[in-house]
Amino acid sequence: MTEKTERVYNFSAGPAVLPVPVLEEAQRHLLALPGVGMSVLEISHRSKTFEEIIRRAEQGVRELLGLPDHYHVLFLQGGASLQFSMVPMNLLPKDGSADYILTGSWGKKAIKEAKREGRVQIAATTEDSNFDRIPEPHEIKLDPNAAYVHITTNETIQGVQWPKEPDTGGIPIVADASSDIMSRPIDIEKYGLIYAGAQKNIGPAGVTLVIIRDDLLSRIPDGLHTMLDYRTHVENRSLYNTPNTFGIYIISLVCQWLKEKGGLEAMARENEAKAKMIYDVIDSSGFYRGHAQPGSRSMMNVTFRLPTEELEKRFVQEATAQGLDGLKGHRSVGGIRASIYNAFPREGVEALVQFMREFERKNG
Structure with a gap:
């Protein structure tokens, strides 16, 4: 049986293409990290070696996105699909509501899970045109008392993308940025929380990047399951449980590649x-x-x-x-x-x- 070794052009929506220099570096050091004598797949997440890897990954994210100190960077698991639930569990008060702007299939899934936790208002939708566009500003009807405004920055299935963030009048934006994270600069101060599966732009499947503003932590109710509480992961710097060590390692390499690209x-x-x-x-x-x-x-x-x-x-x-x-x-x-x-x-x-x-x- 002859194995296919030449690389094709991979147009997959995800898991998607990774930078060749990143794959080559991971390949060179897969058997043993320099000076460690073990593969990154084998080292303890409590080791000094991995502490340095996760520090580099976090620092890379901070530098590229220009994150101020009052934003926390988390490397979680469960994909964006788990965040559909974690966001309202943590940020949607039982007596409050959240606004969701619906622009495609992934937004619909986010709304379905949010409705399990509380009241959701669809502030705008383009479903009547089969999600072929982003709503015009005059079409967006926001509740000034909403806990947050949720958007999907890029809908992979329909192929629509927000050219810039909507004006939410100071209401924190919560964004599923799974498929365009790190693809362009953003005005980070408009966001209260950003989540993104890594497997499109920043790493392999199995890591979920979450960026959360510090003031939102005080809104989280007590009594959540430990692993579903953002405070758990902030307090433990994403190391409460064993994280996806290899995925975080690749993210650190991708961030370095992005910086070298300009x-x-x-x-x-x-x-x-x-x-x-x-x-x-x-x-x-x-x-x-x-x-x-x-x-x-x-x-x-x-x-x-x-x-x-x-x-x-x-x-x-x-x-x-x-x-x-x-x-x-x-x-x-x-x-x-x-x-x-x-x-x-x-x-x-x-x-x-x-x-x-x-x-x-x-x-x-």
Whole structure:
């Protein structure tokens, strides 16, 4: 049996492509970390070696996002899906309510879990247009007494992204930033809490980054289960239980890679350029049809349709045969989805664009 060793272009929505230099460094030191004599997969999370690894990971996140001291950085488990529950458990008072702005499938899941904990108001939704855009400011009806305003910064399934944060009038924003964290600079002071599964932009599956502002900790009710209380993890610096040590190690390497690339400003320019290449093909074609409206288009997940589902199946099959993998759209919406996160190489986008043009020439 011959093993496939050459790398393909991985357009998967997640777990997604990681930087090759990060993979190479992890490979070099997988058997034994320098000066340690053990693999990072084997060391104790209580060891001085791992304390330094998690410190570097936290410092990398802080430097890249410009986090002030009154924000805590946590490395948790359970994915964004667990955060759908933890956020309202910790921050939604029993006699209060929270506003959720609904822009796609992941937002719907967040709302479902929040409703188990308390009162939720949908402050705006674009479901009537199949989530093809971000709401206009005049469409957003916020409760001035809301505990928080929840948004999904980038919806991977529909391919829509907030171009900038909504104006919430000082109400803390809680954001699921799983698929665009670290892809661009943000105005961190507008956020009370940010959570993100690592497997899109900052590491492997199994780590959830949570960033929480210090003043929100005082809102947490007593009596929560220990592991579901953010204070547990703040007080223990993400080490109350055994964390995903390897995942945190990879995050520390990815943060260093991002800094060497020029930080989030440089990353944003690169991401915009990559996405523009694909959107230009869509816009100049009568063959491809983009899902998201231009002002709401994602820089991370480019979603589009072809004239027929049969052509979409052929597109995916032929693309895969040419080393362009993971282009099939999510089962709930169909079509094509090209996920081009931070580590996705420009050469892969160029290869996709060339394939798209040739496929249209043969089938248009």
